[in-house]
Amino acid sequence: MIVYLAGFKTIEKVYPFSTEDIYLLSSFFEHKGGKYGDYVKQDRHILDSGAFSTFKDIAAARSMDWDLYVRKYIAFIKATNQRLFFELDIDAVVGLPKVEQYRDQIAQATGIAPIPCWHSNRKWDGWLKMCEEYPYVALGTTTATPDGVKMRKNPAILSQFIKAAHDKKAKVHGLGFTSVEWLHRLKFDSVDSTTWNVGGKFGNVCLFDGVRDSKQWRPKGKMVRDTNAINLFNFGEWVKFQRYAKDNL
Numbered sequence: 001m002i003v004y005l006a007g008f009k010t011i012e013k014v015y016p017f018s019t020e021d022i023y024l025l026s027s028f029f030e031h032k033g034g035k036y037g038d039y040v041k042q043d044r045h046i047l048d049s050g051a052f053s054t055f056k057d058i059a060a061a062r063s064m065d066w067d068l069y070v071r072k073y074i075a076f077i078k079a080t081n082q083r084l085f086f087e088l089d090i091d092a093v094v095g096l097p098k099v100e101q102y103r104d105q106i107a108q109a110t111g112i113a114p115i116p117c118w119h120s121n122r123k124w125d126g127w128l129k130m131c132e133e134y135p136y137v138a139l140g141t142t143t144a145t146p147d148g149v150k151m152r153k154n155p156a157i158l159s160q161f162i163k164a165a166h167d168k169k170a171k172v173h174g175l176g177f178t179s180v181e182w183l184h185r186l187k188f189d190s191v192d193s194t195t196w197n198v199g200g201k202f203g204n205v206c207l208f209d210g211v212r213d214s215k216q217w218r219p220k221g222k223m224v225r226d227t228n229a230i231n232l233f234n235f236g237e238w239v240k241f242q243r244y245a246k247d248n249l
Helices: 051-056 058-063 066-079 096-110 120-133 146-153 155-167 195-202 227-248
Strands: 002-006 024-027 045-048 136-140 171-175 190-193 205-208 214-217
Touching: 002 227, 045 190, 066 096, 096 120, 120 136, 120 155, 136 155, 155 171, 195 205, 195 227, 205 227
Parallel strands: 002 024, 002 190, 024 045, 136 171, 171 190
Antiparallel strands: 205 214
């Protein structure tokens, strides 16, 4: 299983090592200003459309010029030579037919099919259809959405989705799925995580035990003195877990 580490931009300027052998996920929304690090062009990078970031203000999301956003997304994909990238899963804003239109537009312009992202409005039949038509599909599992919360509480449902995809020879990505316990039980092909950078906010320190787990602990009565130091340490521990997951999960 590939565990993509998201949010690298927060430590990009202070990270002292090469990222060529690290699986990273970044969002087009992070780079929309035109600036991005070399890691974005590396082979082990996967690109998110960043559309979900607009959902913090649904009214603003509905007033956005999504046609322009898609054109800019396409230009970025081509300029940075992306090979794996997600569709704009903005069903709640523009409706599924428009999402599918954008998906086709991106595929035609880049020559590569985006990874479609399932949400409950697409229903079970929609999942099966995605798995039949695309070699890589994604499930919305982040706890920032009602769908994701429901999925997290019902791992057996996740297992059914994954099995159905694998039966149709499709790979499955779990969007925002960072439950280490369940990663050992669910056969995702890939997931992405930002858990490593929570430490800089709350003082949590991540430790990979070298066998199967990545745990967090927080020293009692202590406050964060050096956010970068915590984030760099935690990122290093999650890289260890990433390598373990690639070979063992």
